[in-house]
Structure formats: structure tokens, C-alpha cells
Amino acid sequence: MGRLHPWVFSGAIARIEGEVKEGDIVRVFSSRGQELGLGHYANGSIAVRILSFVLGEEINEDFWLERLASALRLRISCGLLKADDKESPNNVYRLVHGEGDGLSGLIIDVYGRTAVMQAHSMGMHLQRETIAQALMKVYEEFCGAGVLEAVYYKSEGTLPTKEQRELCSDGFLVGQTEQEVVYENGVKFLPDWLRGQKTGFFIDQRDNRSLVEHYAEGRKVLNAFCYTGGFSLYALRGGAERVDSLDSSSKAMYLTEEHIRLNFGEDCERHRSITQDAFNFLETMPENEYDLIILDPPAFAKHRKVLRNALIGYRKINTQAFEKIASGGILFTFSCSQAVSKEDFRLAVFSAAAASGRHVRILHQLTQPADHPVSIYHPEGEYLKGLVLQVD
Ligand code: SAH
Numbered sequence: 146m147g148r149l150h151p152w153v154f155s156g157a158i159a160r161i162e163g164e165v166k167e168g169d170i171v172r173v174f175s176s177r178g179q180e181l182g183l184g185h186y187a188n189g190s191i192a193v194r195i196l197s198f199v200l201g202e203e204i205n206e207d208f209w210l211e212r213l214a215s216a217l218r219l220r221i222s223c224g225l226l227k228a229d230d231k232e233s234p235n236n237v238y239r240l241v242h243g244e245g246d247g248l249s250g251l252i253i254d255v256y257g258r259t260a261v262m263q264a265h266s267m268g269m270h271l272q273r274e275t276i277a278q279a280l281m282k283v284y285e286e287f288c289g290a291g292v293l294e295a296v297y298y299k300s301e302g303t304l305p306t307k308e309q310r311e312l313c314s315d316g317f318l319v320g321q322t323e324q325e326v327v328y329e330n331g332v333k334f335l336p337d338w339l340r341g342q343k344t345g346f347f348i349d350q351r352d353n354r355s356l357v358e359h360y361a362e363g364r365k366v367l368n369a370f371c372y373t374g375g376f377s378l379y380a381l382r383g384g385a386e387r388v389d390s391l392d393s394s395s396k397a398m399y400l401t402e403e404h405i406r407l408n409f410g411e412d413c414e415r416h417r418s419i420t421q422d423a424f425n426f427l428e429t430m431p432e433n434e435y436d437l438i439i440l441d442p443p444a445f446a447k448h449r450k451v452l453r454n455a456l457i458g459y460r461k462i463n464t465q466a467f468e469k470i471a472s473g474g475i476l477f478t479f480s481c482s483q484a485v486s487k488e489d490f491r492l493a494v495f496s497a498a499a500a501s502g503r504h505v506r507i508l509h510q511l512t513q514p515a516d517h518p519v520s521i522y523h524p525e526g527e528y529l530k531g532l533v534l535q536v537d
Contacts, residue, residue, distance in 0.1 A: 185268020
């Protein structure tokens with residue numbers, strides 16, 4: 146904590162004074178009685194998530210207003226609030242990325258007029274109404290009235306314990322909006338925050354999708370684990386000769402097709418949908434079918450215990466891609482497992498390349514975009530890793 150890391154582990158606490166309940170705001174003191182900070186208490190291994198290291202600070206309306214304003218200022222300075230831009234409108238971004246925005250336990254994603262809020266701690270859950278009200282105020286001040294119309298709360302799947310999840314009910318905290326078309330770098334999407342995974346859409350691949358667009362011209366593209374088809378849309382816009390999108394979920398393929406229609410009309414002949422298991426598909430696909438392959442699987446390892454299996458999974462799909470990709474091909478390969486380090490992932494991809502015996506060069510090393518900032522004191526916040534490789 147002396148280093149401003151926002152987690153206090155239960156093992157580091159010698160004594161708790163008074164009654165504390167899950168989600169309470171508590172002050173933390175050193176063994177010498179010096180105040181260190183204050184934050185949300187939980188009965189887990191992370192006992193306190195520190196919200197402030199400022200002595201004597203209170204967690205009140207001003208606190209939320211100041212933190213949310215600071216988060217919004219950063220996204221504005223990153224050029225992400227450009228709903229009216231003629232060439233490349235953008236109104237999808239992550240407004241609050243937990244510890245990266247000094248708000249451990251809170252995620253807020255913005256989809257046009259709607260903010261989708263997720264609590265990962267009871268402390269944030271208990272404050273949800275106050276946070277939603279503060280959010281509306283901050284937007285009104287910075288962006289004017291009507292830019293943000295609603296706040297949807299979606300934590301039934303993210304609170305730490307089963308009892309908490311059962312107590313929680315998802316729904317609008319402020320206003321009510323319908324699904325609407327939103328823009329990411331000018332590409333149209335229709336995020337489904339009610340039924341979609343996480344808050345409805347993967348915002349963290351925005352910059353990496355742009356890089357795919359950059360390499361796509363004239364290429365035959367396979368977008369494996371496509372979910373809502375993000376990479377496919379950018380590849381098509383970048384002039385790919387054809388794009389095959391693949392996901393094992395038919396719901397995901399439905400969303401992908403909906404997005405293809407939205408951007409390229411009813412009959413996009415350059416695009417094909419494949420509903421299949423990616424491991425099977427990669428194993429059986431012929432060689433030289435593709436010269437740009439994207440592998441963006443779900444988190445294979447949710448925690449360190451299953452790390453070995455996760456690395457075997459990464460190695461397997463990457464080996465297939467290296468073996469089958471056409472000469473001069475480009476492979477975009479990702480891992481979004483927080484439990485897998487950059488080094489672990491690099492090693493899995495290295496051993497896949499070595500197994501294929503191909504000549505492979507690293508062109509880019511990718512990570513998450515600026516609206517998913519990482520506090521330098523909380524390296525755990527860095528979770529997305531990607532490599533762009535050229536295969537001769
Ligand atoms: N690339 C996407 C995000 C991928 S999320 C984007 O840019 O938005 C991971 C996706 O992998 C999910 O849609 C899930 O349905 C799919 N998936 C999980 N296991 C799979 C498997 N074995 N084969 C194919 N798809 C799989």
C-alpha cells in the first residue's frame with residue numbers, strides 16, 4: 146500500500162475495530178496508527194479495495210463527481226467522444242476501468258446514450274444509485290444535457306458471491322433507452338447490453354481492429370472467435386478479398402451477420418459465416434486458405450491454477466494457424482486471460498511457431514487501448530495481450 150496498490154489482503158490485517166460488514170467504507174491504518182487510506186471492505190482475500198489515499202477524505206457525492214469527471218476528461222482527451230464526427234464517429238468507450246480509474250470494483254461502459262455499469266464488489270453495489278446520479282451530473286456538465294440519457298446496471302453476473310448475485314437485480318437506474326446503433330471508428334454496431342456477454346460488446350479491441358483494417362487489403366481473412374464480428378467489419382472496410390467469421394455460438398454468428406448487414410447491406414458477398422468449434426475448424430481446414438488469421442479466444446485461464454491447460458490451448462490453436470496460413474500471411478493472436486502473463490503467452494506462441502517450423506517475425510505487440518488504463522501501481526489491470534506475426 147505504501148506503493149499505492151489499491152488492494153489490502155486479509156492476511157495483512159492485524160486487527161479490525163468495531164463491526165464491519167461486506168461493502169462498508171473503512172479506514173485502514175498502519176501498525177503505527179498512521180492512516181493509510183479508505184476503501185470498501187469485503188470478506189474475501191482482498192479485504193479492502195482502497196478508493197482514496199488522501200488523508201481525511203470522505204466517500205461522498207463530491208468524491209464520485211471528481212473521480213467520474215476525471216475519467217470522462219481522459220476519454221475526451223483520447224478523442225473517444227466524437228458522436229458527430231463526419232468521417233469517423235465514435236461513441237462507444239469504457240468510461241471507468243476499475244483500478245485504472247481509481248475505482249476498484251467498478252466498470253462503466255458507454256454505448257451512445259446509455260451507460261452500462263458493473264459492480265465487482267459489494268461496496269460498489271451499495272453505492273450504485275449515488276454513482277448513477279453523479280454520472281448524469283458529470284455528463285451534463287461536460288457534454289450538455291441529453292448526451293447521456295440512461296444508466297443500466299448489470300451486476301447479476303459479476304458480484305463476488307452467489308448470495309450477493311441473487312440479491313442483485315439488473316435494470317435501469319436512470320432513464321430508459323432502447324438498443325441503438327453506435328459507432329466505433331465509424332463502424333456501426335448494435336450492442337445488446339441486456340443479453341450480451343460482459344456489458345454487451347468488447348470495447349477493448351478497438352485499436353487492434355484498426356490495425357487489422359490496415360493490413361486487410363486484398364487478403365483472405367479468417368476471424369476466429371468472432372463474437373459480434375468486430376474484426377470482420379474492419380477487415381471488410383479495409384478491402385479484404387473475403388472474410389470468414391467463425392464462432393461456436395449461433396447467437397454470436399447471428400450478431401455478426403446483423404452487423405455485416407448494418408454496415409455492408411443485405412448481400413455482402415465477401416463475407417461468410419461459419420458456426421463451428423474453432424479447434425475443429427483449424428485442425429481440418431486446408432493449407433493456404435487464408436493469409437490473414439485472427440485468433441481472439443475467450444479467457445482460457447480464469448485463474449493461475451488452470452494456467453497449464455490454458456497455455457496448451459493457446460499453443461494448439463496457434464500451431465494450427467502457423468501450419469496452415471499462406472506464405473506472407475499475417476497472424477493476429479490474442480489472450481485476454483489476466484492469469485496469463487505477457488511472457489507466458491509469448492512462450493506459448495513461440496512454441497507453436499517452433500512446432501510449425503515456419504519463419505515467423507513479430508511485427509507488433511498489442512495491448513488494451515487507452516480507455517482501459519492500467520494504474521502503474523496495479524499491474525494486474527493489464528490483461529489483454531496480442532502479437533501480430535508475419536509468417537513466411
Ligand atoms: N473477437 C471478439 C471477442 C471474442 S470473445 C471481438 O472482437 O468482439 C470470445 C468468443 O469465442 C465468444 O463469442 C465465444 O462464443 C467464442 N468461443 C468460445 N469457445 C469457442 C470455440 N471452442 N470455438 C469457437 N468459438 C468459441
